[in-house]
C-alpha cells in the first residue's frame with residue numbers, strides 16, 4: 001500500500017506561466033496515455049444546507065480557460081447544494097501516474113446552447129437514461145427504474161431525443177488550482193496558482 005513516486009520531470013512554477021489550463025490538459029493526456037481508467041473522472045465536493053460536505057464522482061467534459069465542465073441533473077442533490085452554495089472543489093486523482101489536480105471555485109450553469117451541443121454527442125441510451133432518472137430521488141425498486149427507461153424509449157421512439165429541461169452542464173470557475181506530483185521520500189511537488197487581478201500567481205506548497 002506504499003508506492004514510491006518519481007521518474008517524470010519535476011513540476012515547478014514555470015510550468016504554470018501560461019495558467020493552469022494547458023498543464024491540466026497535458027496531465028489529462030498523460031493519464032490517458034498511461035491507460036488510467038476514466039481519466040476525466042473528478043471527485044466533486046459541495047456543501048449542503050447544514051454546512052456538511054458531500055462528495056461524488058463526475059466526468060469532466062470540458063476544459064477551457066474559464067473552467068471545467070460536467071453534466072448532471074439539475075434536480076440532483078449536488079445541483080441543489082450548488083444552487084444554495086456555489087462554492088465547490090473538484091479533484092482529479094491519478095495515483096497510477098502519481099499526480100493529482102484540485103480546483104476550487106464557484107459553479108454556475110452553462111448556457112442551454114452548450115448543453116445542447118454536448119447532448120447531441122451522447123449515445124441514445126444515455127439520453128434516455130437522463131429522461132428516466134430523477135437523479136438522487138428515492139425509488140422503490142430496480143424494476144420501476146427499468147420501467148421508466150422503457151417509458152422514455154416509447155415516448156421518443158423514432159425521433160430525436162431533446163435535452164430534458166432539468167439536465168445540463170455546470171462550469172466550475174477556479175479561483176485556485178493545485179497541481180500535485182508525487183516524489184521520493186514523500187517530498188512531493190505541490191504548486192498552487194491563485195487568481196489575482198486577472199493573473200495567476202504561482203506558489204510552491206510544502207508536501
Ligand SMILES: Cc1cc2nc3c(=O)[nH]c(=O)nc-3n(C[C@H](O)[C@H](O)[C@H](O)COP(=O)(O)O)c2cc1C
Nearest residue numbers: 038041056057058059071072073076077078079136
Ligand atoms: C466514474 C463515475 C462517473 C460519474 N459521472 C457522473 C457525471 O458525469 N454526472 C453525474 O451526474 N453523475 C455521475 N456519476 C454518478 C455520481 O457519482 C453520483 O452518484 C450522482 O451524480 C448523484 O450524486 P448526488 O446525489 O450527490 O447529486 C458518476 C459516477 C462514477 C463512479
